[in-house]
Amino acid sequence: MKNIKKSLTVVSLTLLTTVSAYAQKNNKPLLIAEQGSFSVGGTLYTQPGSFDINEALKADGQTFHGDHAYIFYQIPAKARTYPLVFLHGAGQSKKTWESTPDGREGFQNIFLRKKYPVYLIDQPRRGAAGRSMEEATIKPTADEQFWFTQFRLGQYPNYFDQVQFPKDDASLEQFFRQMTPNIGAFDANIVADAVSNLFEKIGEGILVTHSQGGGPGWLAAINNANIKGVVAYEPYSGFVFPAGELPEPIHSSGLFGELRGVEIALADFKKLTQIPIVVYYGDNIALEPTEIWNKDHWRSGLEMAKIWAATINKHGGDATVVHLPEIGITGNTHFPFSDLNNLQVAKELSQWLKQKGLDQTKAGKSAQLNRKK
16 A cells, blocks of 8 residues: 555656646746846945056056845736845855756746746855955865755755656756855845845845845845845745844754854844745655754754744744645755746745735736725
């Protein structure tokens, strides 16, 4: 009986993958009303002295712009009111939201098709925003088998059973090649400031973060009331708690040790209670402490997220943690938005956006405002 159930699960997973691939191959052309790119945030440094055009290779008197974010955006025809702003995680760039490693549409196109404007961020000191105010050395360190394991594709060289990641060599190579180094130390406050500056420029919208982007995401939402909701995929570090309510560290056999929260002023924390927040975690995460270090690393993140959400809700907020296997979405890695079932993952997010009233059209928002008058 157990083998029959396992076979049925494999068949169901294969069918879901086939249907997902077929649906994406048969998509209609996208109609884009506007697209472009720009930089936002950052710092200007001026070298002391006077610039001499005859000695133009000398730094004296010259300027250096750095620590800004790079933004690529697309606005579909008949767009919804609130754009989705996507912030990547560690070792990644805006590529994480674009085409998947096996060439399917990522969240960029999936949500354009759902009529959301999309803004993709390369955070300061990463990707196309690599002009750092801080000196750095980039070493070609061999580490990809670590990332395979850390990001829960499996226990290298083995994939997890029924994992929602394509198991062909070409897709794995694409996955490894999208890794992007820090060009300067990671600084959550610099990233948060750039994200906040973006929302100052574009107005109200929804912030979608991944992994390391979670911490800067909370800080940006605290700093900018134009952020009307936050969606976080598998945040790990950077969970903020009000002064006096910091939980005990969560111990883990993960390679980065115990997980600690960050204490902030209660007045700042309460700003997070003014917007809806949802946090998603994928599969193959331990439910109890274990020596399987990748599963235990993300166990500590999931446990901290639940404590954090409960603290927000205790202060009158609206935060939800969704462990995808518990709602029947299984096999996901650390990258649910680009896994084989990303259409199913996107549908779950779409339903949340609708539930929270964040999916409205411009016409719908105008009618709502008129009713309030």
